[in-house]
Amino acid sequence: MKNLFKCFLLGLMPFSVLAQVPEENRFQKITLTENLNEPLELAILPDERVLFIERHGLVKMYSPVTKKTTVIASIPVSTKYNIADGGQPEAEDGLLGLNIDPDFAKNHWVYLYYSPAGSEPKNILARYELKGNMLDINSKKVLLEIPTQRDQCCHTGGSIDWDAAGNLYLSTGDNTSPRASDGYAPIDERPGRSAFDAQKSSSNTNDLRGKIIRIHPEADGTYTIPEGNLFPKGMPKTRPEIYTMGHRNPYRISVDKKNGFLYWGDVGPDAGKDSTGLGPAAEDEFGQARKAGNFGWPYFVGDNKAYWDFDFATQKSGEKFNPEKPFNNSPNNTGLQDLPPAQKAFIWYPAAESKKFPLLGAGGRSAMAGPVYHQEFFKDAKRAFPAHYDNKLFIFEWMRDWIIAVTTNEKGDYVKMERFLPNLKLEHPIDMAFGPNGDLYILEYGQGWFLANPESKLVRIEYNGGNRKPLVVAKADKQAGALPLTVQFSSEGTKDYDNDALKYEWKITQTGAAPVVLTDANPSYVFKKLGTYKAVLTVTDAQGLKDTKELTIKAGNEPPQVSLNLTDGNKSFFFPNKPIAYEVKVSDKEDGSLENKRIPASKVKITATYQDAEDNPQSIQGHQAAPVTFTAGKNLIDKSDCKACHFQDKKSVGPAFTEVARKYKSNSNAVAVLSDKIIKGGSGVWGDVAMSAHPNIGLPEASQMVQYILSLADKKTPPALLPPKGNISPVIPDGGDANKGVYKILASYTDKGANGLPAQTAEQLFVLQSPTLMLGNAPDASKNIMKFKMGETNLLIVMAPNTYASFKNIDLTGIKTLSLIVAAPKQQLNSQGGIIEIHTGSPEGPLLGKTEFIEPIDDPDAFSGKKPPKPHVVNITPANGFQDLYFVFKNDKAKGALFIPYSVTFGTE
Missing domain, CATH: 1.10.760.10 (Cytochrome c-like domain)
Structure with missing residues (x-):
């Protein structure tokens, strides 16, 4: 029960933000294609065709004209480990990244990052030309090759994006197995264990793995190095392509086209708790780079929480790594030993709820960076997002299925965050991008790893800033019955979000007969002929937008009547x-x-x-x-x-x-x-x-x-x-x-x-x-009662006396006792204690009974599950039949919170 007030107040923070968010009903999610096989990354063409890739090598195109998806290329890729060397059958390798050239309208170039089939372990960045609706395989030009290892998993990265200057950014994973380091830093320096040492890659200045690379592709299929990368060209033991280093698995990246800031989501390690001698509990990161830099992995995580220099040979820990002076002396390192200072993450969070960023929630973690929305880039778009999202960064979570809009100030510093469409159902989003029309396109991978998930799909989120069509509700008091059948139709619940005047039309049809049209909102109609009818309600707003709902009426067979009675007892x-x-x-x-x-x-x-x-x-x-x-x-x-x-x-x-x-x-x-x-x-x-x-x-x-x-x-x-x-x-x-x-x-x-x-x-x-009711589930509670959630349980904190919680329509037949579980933790809540009175009808109604005074207690294990509080049993005055029960909390001397009423159990003995 520690920090209940702090958790509760943090939980209130989003509400002040949500009040400013555009109405959720102005957004519509449209499924374009589904039943995909591990979709990973997408790109939207200038004419709104959508390219996307599947990990096993297919390049696909969705056409908004035909509304169909076709395969435009099949790239031979490696998706397996080297089985002979003890690896797992299915790797993370494959067709990993996709984007189009900034000048695509003229050159039609498409860039792919993938693991080519064959025995040589490497990933390549290649350019192809899109000719019509097919990718020309023979136009392939390899810009970059990155040697890898395929003996052990994991972490490929593979995301591609561009800045406004035409520089290409490519993310790469650390290509390191986390499976032998208990979820902490994989820095195993023993001979033959380089696959388990991220110092060979992420913290190696002479290796392109565990990096975000920045290059400038040239027309002839080569590339040049832009100014401002982390290491100058020609510097010994470095690669000039490196823009940022110290990444674990930066799976989705995004470049702000306006200011050049680079964002990424780095999927973090797995340790469940802090460990002295090893390091901190695992965290995922959203990173921001305003310039080239080192972001710390495998020596640091989150806001530079440091790991210990653990020796896997001796199983002993050395010193904690120093973020000001990180040092790589691994025998697997081919680069510099003295590294640039480690930079903190932009946003970071563990598996449990983050105290600093509570809106991120809790659970599994797979951070992904989406685009930064700038309204000025969509001046002529058909459905541009509203100004509320101007200059906001969209981040998303593959595991937790949310999208969050992050606000920064002019310098790029974090200001606040808010959920984007909190009620939007997602199936593990894995990439997103804005299209020319202003729509947000999202690839949903589906629930299972390495599977062709039936729920995987490509969707489009459209914003409607103008008139909205009515939301139609159609009902009938009877949908079947014997002749003559009188049916009362109802449009109750129909609404128009723009408050337009509405016109109603009910059209009743039967095969072979002329339709009957009724123009009342809630008409009655008598069906005199045998058969099955369709009753279609069409509602039209003042701007001419309309929507319909259909009912089926079967006239000629009376439904049966079933009654179920409990003949005795409660x-x-x-x-x-x-x-x-x-x-x-x-x-x-x-x-x-x-x-x-x-x-x-x-x-x-x-x-x-x-x-x-x-x-x-x-x-x-x-x-x-x-x-x-x-x-x-x-x-x-x-x-x-x-x-x-x-x-x-x-x-x-x-x-x-x-x-x-x-x-x-x-x-x-x-x-x-x-x-x-x-x-x-x-x-x-x-x-x-x-x-x-x-x-x-x-x-x-x-x-x-x-x-x-x-x-x-x-x-x-x-x-x-x-x-x-x-x-x-x-x-x-x-x-x-x-x-x-x-x-x-x-x-x-x-x-x-x-x-x-x-x-x-x-x-x-x-x-x-159940005879046990959780008081936190009481539908009615007075002021000065705080409601909050701990795990799956709703709880109440009684903040002041003469308050109540109530349950309506409770049958008290045969009930003789009420047993209440109440926590009054003095240490955590400074509880004042008090009594609970049970009244019927109202808080001042007849008194059924009351508890003795509930004393505050100091026991830290109280109400933790280890030692639940003793029940307070109340013998009540007999009262048969259904009653409204009020649990009234009293202590006239209290100067603070009384207690936490947990549950009440109704007893018959």
Whole structure:
């Protein structure tokens, strides 16, 4: 509970920024092409055709005229390690980078950076000519060759961009394996270990790996060196092409065409925590170079956090590296030993939430730099972005699926950041660029590494600064029924963001009949003839823009009626192992009813389902129980970055979850071992690929994730059905969370159809909550109550007395006690303590009961999960039926926060 106020206040910071952001509904995401095979980089041609590459060697083109994507070239590339030397089958190599010449309209030149097929380990920068809609392979001119090693992974870089002077920038990775350094600095100087030593590349002034190169391509396929690179031409033990050095994997770069500033996202290492003698916890970086410089890797990370000079031979640590005087004395170094001073990152962040940049969030990390938007470059564009984004840098995250706009001052110093389109759904964006029309194009790689992900796509974000078409909502009170069928149509919810006057038209059509047109916003219509009808609502604004929504009406078959009643007990909560009496009734105009036995009981589907969350069943109760699926853990995995490395039943960069389940099924300590692995990261069990640490995931959440994974080893059996009348006793399966679960009873019936019309289904659902409610989820709370989130849990801080939180419509039938968990940490919150009164109807309504005085405590483990607070049990005055409950927090002597009310559990004994 430390620093709760600090975390909360930091969390409020973005709201002052978001108030200035253009309305999100002015932006539209349009999918241009999808189902790609590892798309990596794109370039937009002057006529809005889009070139993009796939890692296995295909160059593709999207045409806005035909709206089709074609292959315009296939480049033979290497994508494998040298298997004979112990490497992994799939490398990061391949077709890596793409851009077009600044003078493309005249010369049609396209630049590619790739790993050529063959036995020679190298990457090359080559120029080709685009002729019509095909890339002329025979026009190839190799500008630059960079020797590499292909025995071990990783880190290729490969991004290409240009400045306003026609200089080409190319990023390269450190070509170094991180797999034997525990996520810290890979500086293994032992003989034969150069693949594990980034001092051979990133901090080597005589090597082009781990760099951002700046050259000036010439017409004859050669290049010259611009003034201002890091080392002058002819300087011994240096390469003049180097603009910036000390990079790990600068995967996407961007050059501000106005001021020449270079930006990049550097994908950082994997260490989950600070380690004395090794170095800091891992961080990713967004870098900015206003001039040539050294950015520190592998000696420093983030804002120059230093690693120790660790000796892999003796396993002993030397001194910390000095950012003012970095020194490379590795035997694998062919360049200078005295290096330029290390420069700090522009923005940096760990796996956990960054205290300095909280908007970046938490989770996996893969930093990517996007373009800087300058409105003056889009004066004649059809859909230029608004002035709000003028001079802002767009950065994005491959793992966390966000785009952020960064504001700098005239010098280039960081000022603030804001989320760009917070509700935009992304599938691991891997490149983006503005097109001539002002649109933002984005390549989405998809969720899994080294896979042709079906969700991968090329999209375009269009901005509409003018009139917007209406947002149409169409509803009908009935969409099926017997003749004559009276239907009340509704357009309620239809809106126009520009507040234009709207015209409504309902057109009702049936094959072979003349359409009926209704012009009221919410008309009623009587269907007298048998058949299936289309009812189309068209809404037109004052500027002539329109949109439509369509409904289907089936006239001639009355839907069945299903009723589900709980005949005894509490109707808000379920209580484990306590019977619930229920009864289901079904009637259908054409089929009959359960009561007269024309509808057999076997045709009525009745299930009782325990769930950890609202989405998916844990176990379905009938004559036999279905196996557990641990949905809470699945939901946590779906919300995390796990899918970037794992799939349920197929291998990605990490093992399939089913493989993990089978391996650990009989291991009694599996939950503890794997939970620890999720939180701390690590490698070695499934190969050398390191799993990132997830310090933002708590032990309870990690355990739920592991329990779900382990459950995949179980064989699933279909559930049996319940009879129309009876008793069921809720059972919480192993791994289920009694504090978060719900119990759902569902009854449904599908009729036989009638008069040639298809069958209709009716159902009724009863949802009983867990008897434990989290007070942080209370829908209503008074002023001076702070709401905040810790992990997946919503919490409250009671900042002043005579405040309350309330739950509406709670059934108190059979409830005798309320048990409250309340934390009053004196050390972390300076809690004053107090009492909690429970009232009905209002904060001043009848008093059901109250706690004793809740004393503040000094125990640092209180409410940490190690030693949860003792429950405060309140015997309440009996009150049957549904009530609005108010939990009123009191302490008239308090001069600060009272406590943190965590949960309330309703008891029947």
